[in-house]
Amino acid sequence: MSVKILADSASDLPLSFYQEYDIELFPLKVHLNDTEYEDLKTIDPKTVYNAIREGHVPKTSQASPLGFEEVFTKMAENNEDGIYIAFSSQLSGTYQTAVMILEQVKEKYPNFNLTIVDSKCASLGYGLVVKSAATMAKENKSKEEILRDVKFRTEHMEHLFTVEDLEYLAKGGRVSKASAFLGGLLNIKPLLNVEDGKLVPIEKIRGKKKLLRRIIELMKERGHSLDIQTVGISHADDEETALVMKKLVQEEFQTKDVFISSIGGAVGSHTGPGSISIFFLNKLPS
Numbered sequence: 001m002s003v004k005i006l007a008d009s010a011s012d013l014p015l016s017f018y019q020e021y022d023i024e025l026f027p028l029k030v031h032l033n034d035t036e037y038e039d040l041k042t043i044d045p046k047t048v049y050n051a052i053r054e055g056h057v058p059k060t061s062q063a064s065p066l067g068f069e070e071v072f073t074k075m076a077e078n079n080e081d082g083i084y085i086a087f088s089s090q091l092s093g094t095y096q097t098a099v100m101i102l103e104q105v106k107e108k109y110p111n112f113n114l115t116i117v118d119s120k121c122a123s124l125g126y127g128l129v130v131k132s133a134a135t136m137a138k139e140n141k142s143k144e145e146i147l148r149d150v151k152f153r154t155e156h157m158e159h160l161f162t163v164e165d166l167e168y169l170a171k172g173g174r175v176s177k178a179s180a181f182l183g184g185l186l187n188i189k190p191l192l193n194v195e196d197g198k199l200v201p202i203e204k205i206r207g208k209k210k211l212l213r214r215i216i217e218l219m220k221e222r223g224h225s226l227d228i229q230t231v232g233i234s235h236a237d238d239e240e241t242a243l244v245m246k247k248l249v250q251e252e253f254q255t256k257d258v259f260i261s262s263i264g265g266a267v268g269s270h271t272g273p274g275s276i277s278i279f280f281l282n283k284l285p286s
Contacts, residue, residue, distance in 0.1 A: 009039040010087035011127035021134035026063035028266035076109035090197035120197035124232035125279035159194040164274025226253035232279035
């Protein structure tokens with residue numbers, strides 16, 4: 001029996017991917033105009049970005065504890081083995097909630113074989129870890145093999161991203177108000193990455209073209225065998241820039257597999273429209 005892969009919507013994989021690979025999806029919640037939506041399931045990213053452009057401030061909350069309980073219980077009853085790869089515990093309480101619910105379910109089903117992994121990744125960086133695990137599960141690889149791959153990728157996944165306006169990250173408490181104000185004044189684009197699951201600013205660059213070139217430079221410094229790995233690009237309603245980025249990557253590194261996806265409503269509520277992120281490994285699995 002193949003291993004069941006579970007993930008939440010902060011992986012920014014398209015809904016069709018979850019369906020194709022039979023991945024159990026736990027949607028994060030997006031609160032907009034006094035209504036609670038399920039990210040990816042009952043609200044699409046474009047709706048969130050249009051609302052932000054109109055001045056609304058969406059709020060987000062973690063995946064439903066009840067959703068975890070229902071899925072975990074059903075899997076335990078069916079004697080299914082699983083791996084839930086979770087959004088970084090530094091950016092959401094979803095991982096901790098899932099661990100707590102699993103402990104409760106195991107009181108009734110002590111032999112339930114589910115492993116929960118804190119990916120310490122975000123957006124499509126997290127999504128690429130899930131994508132690899134789901135592919136291995138489809139090939140009937142053992143749970144141990146898949147977990148080894150997941151662990152490796154979570155430890156070696158590079159995240160580079162920028163936001164159109166630092167104000168969105170400031171509103172969500174992700175960066176200071178002062179740095180957001182200065183960024184807006186000077187057309188300065190922040191370049192951030194994820195270190196140990198947290199958002200960390202690296203540098204500030206004036207103008208978009210310079211920024212994209214700088215991302216390529218950092219990929220040269222940090223990446224490994226970029227021609228033979230999957231490079232992920234996610235965007236917040238800015239497919240045009242994502243395609244420019246893809247072209248730069250392919251010209252520079254001869255990368256054959258570039259996977260582009262939209263940043264979902266939950267992550268996009270904090271980054272705002274216009275964000276671009278790129279993800280790749282700094283080392284390849286042996």
